[in-house]
Amino acid sequence: MQIFFLIIFLSVSLFFSSSAMALDLIFPQKNPYNTTAEKTYLMGSVKKGSKLSVNGEHVKVWHNGAFCKTVNLSEGENTFILQEQFCCVPLIVKITKNPLKNVKKTCRQIQKLVYKNLMFSIVSDDYATVRSDASVSSRRITDLPKNTNIFVEAKYGNWYKINVGKSCEPLWIQEKNVKLLYPINSRVSSNINNVTFCQDNLFRYLKIKFNFPVIYMLQEKNNDVILTLYGVKNADMLYNISNKQSVFEKINVIEDKKNNNITISFISSEKIWGYEADYQNGELVFKKRKKPVLNSDYPLKNIIIAIDPGHGGKEKGTIGPTRIAEKDVNLNVSLLLKKQLESRGAKVVMTRETDDCVPIYNRPEIAKKSNALICISIHANSMVDGDPFEKNGTSVFYYNEHAKNLAETIKQSMLKDLKLKDDGTRKSSFVLTRPANPMSVLIEIGYMPNPDEYLKLTNRHFQRKAAKSIADGIEKYLNENTQKYYLLPGTGSGF
Ligand SMILES: [Zn+2]
Numbered sequence: 001m002q003i004f005f006l007i008i009f010l011s012v013s014l015f016f017s018s019s020a021m022a023l024d025l026i027f028p029q030k031n032p033y034n035t036t037a038e039k040t041y042l043m044g045s046v047k048k049g050s051k052l053s054v055n056g057e058h059v060k061v062w063h064n065g066a067f068c069k070t071v072n073l074s075e076g077e078n079t080f081i082l083q084e085q086f087c088c089v090p091l092i093v094k095i096t097k098n099p100l101k102n103v104k105k106t107c108r109q110i111q112k113l114v115y116k117n118l119m120f121s122i123v124s125d126d127y128a129t130v131r132s133d134a135s136v137s138s139r140r141i142t143d144l145p146k147n148t149n150i151f152v153e154a155k156y157g158n159w160y161k162i163n164v165g166k167s168c169e170p171l172w173i174q175e176k177n178v179k180l181l182y183p184i185n186s187r188v189s190s191n192i193n194n195v196t197f198c199q200d201n202l203f204r205y206l207k208i209k210f211n212f213p214v215i216y217m218l219q220e221k222n223n224d225v226i227l228t229l230y231g232v233k234n235a236d237m238l239y240n241i242s243n244k245q246s247v248f249e250k251i252n253v254i255e256d257k258k259n260n261n262i263t264i265s266f267i268s269s270e271k272i273w274g275y276e277a278d279y280q281n282g283e284l285v286f287k288k289r290k291k292p293v294l295n296s297d298y299p300l301k302n303i304i305i306a307i308d309p310g311h312g313g314k315e316k317g318t319i320g321p322t323r324i325a326e327k328d329v330n331l332n333v334s335l336l337l338k339k340q341l342e343s344r345g346a347k348v349v350m351t352r353e354t355d356d357c358v359p360i361y362n363r364p365e366i367a368k369k370s371n372a373l374i375c376i377s378i379h380a381n382s383m384v385d386g387d388p389f390e391k392n393g394t395s396v397f398y399y400n401e402h403a404k405n406l407a408e409t410i411k412q413s414m415l416k417d418l419k420l421k422d423d424g425t426r427k428s429s430f431v432l433t434r435p436a437n438p439m440s441v442l443i444e445i446g447y448m449p450n451p452d453e454y455l456k457l458t459n460r461h462f463q464r465k466a467a468k469s470i471a472d473g474i475e476k477y478l479n480e481n482t483q484k485y486y487l488l489p490g491t492g493s494g495f
Helices: 002-022 236-245 326-343 362-369 401-418 451-457 460-481
Strands: 023-027 033-035 039-046 052-054 057-059 066-072 076-084 091-097 113-123 127-131 140-145 149-156 159-162 171-174 178-184 190-199 203-210 215-221 224-230 250-256 261-267 275-280 283-289 293-295 304-309 347-350 374-381 394-398 422-427 439-447 483-485
Touching (some): 023 091, 039 076, 052 066, 304 326, 304 362, 326 374, 326 460, 362 374, 374 460, 439 451, 451 460
Parallel strands (some): 033 091, 293 483, 304 347, 304 374, 394 422
Antiparallel strands (some): 023 039, 052 076, 076 091, 127 171, 159 171, 190 203, 215 224, 275 283
16 A cells, blocks of 8 residues: 555656656746846746747747747736646746836935045055945946055045045045044145166066055056056156156156146057056056067967856856856867967966856956966856847957957957857956956857857857857957067077
8 A cells, every 4th residue: 555655656746847847947037027128038948859838829949948938028917828748737937027217316416424624544454446436336446455545535325535636537435445544634645755667578667666555547548558646746756767767668747736646658659468557565566568579470379368267166157048057168168269279379377177166356366467468258148138039149348448459359250250140349347357467358159048049059069169269369369460570490489
């Protein structure tokens, strides 16, 4: 009798588990699901060769079992009944479309608290980020080390506004990173104590020693890099030395005596290859990359390139219709790209080579420390709502102007070989696009939710083609933008 019940129990649970497995809904991730979008999609998989209907209407199933159905949403609750051919219990998905709320823009003109006097303050954390507005989503201007002197003029929410004189854009810093010390009548300026210029194979350097660290900002304008120092006196030393000793092509120093700010422009006839500045042992070190010299036959020979396979470990990235994770697609393409680049003579540094979860801020550090000329971050795109059959294709991202052309050249090479739709070249502030050294580009090869692109992204042959097209793009960019030297018989590598 007991055995009889056990058999009944096993067959019932087997039936339910197999029917539950037969229809696997990946998107929306939640059921019921809430959105404000006009359109969204139902994406997942059924058993290979099986049929699927949504609200009685036949839906295409790809040969790997993937399906993706775009649905229009009406205001309020929308019900979708997903019925798989071999499954007796339909899956009911409820999606509620909420009206778009009018988000009131906060006005920064109204300061909650404006200090009567400036507040002499210091950075109290190991470092603090200065931003262009009182919000973590605003533009990052610089990071400041501990004990940097700042002058706070107002407070807005959890943010302090830093006084840098009238001529400059407002700078903001989070309250938690700062210690207010005492009121002061006017800003105290830091003195320049020492200025040094030097160079090595890869970079030209300007090093400045101050009484105390000051806020600085880096910008680029065409081929020029502009370094602004806030609250500094004694630009004479900078004038004198830069006239005599500069290792840079041309330097322009402008002193704004009223506000005690100094602008140093590194003017060049060559395009920018990378630059950065940070404090090292209390000294501000600015460095600008020299134009690489390439071997005409092997433009990638000895060029250091960092590859960052997006996500990894417990950070899976986007999950495709049959549950292959983006992190694995990214790693496969990245390892193939490494092979491609190495076969052309490049030295490749990887931010990960296995299924590891490398913290996001460590990744650009790995690239920077390796002295890479270029850093390429590899991803496959996700999609929150919308229509995956309308929005798809290859896109590339950059942040600093000097990386735009590299991003565009790589994308063109990919479009030519992979023949996906052009999904754009966009300026975006990501952890992996922000560094100005190395030159940083992030690639979204295609979209995981689109079943056609998913089939390609998870196909080894396509991954190899993608890796080759990216390597071709990098090589083409270097070929077009550098001077070459020609090997004479028996002269060695020339490096
Ligand atoms: Zn990603």
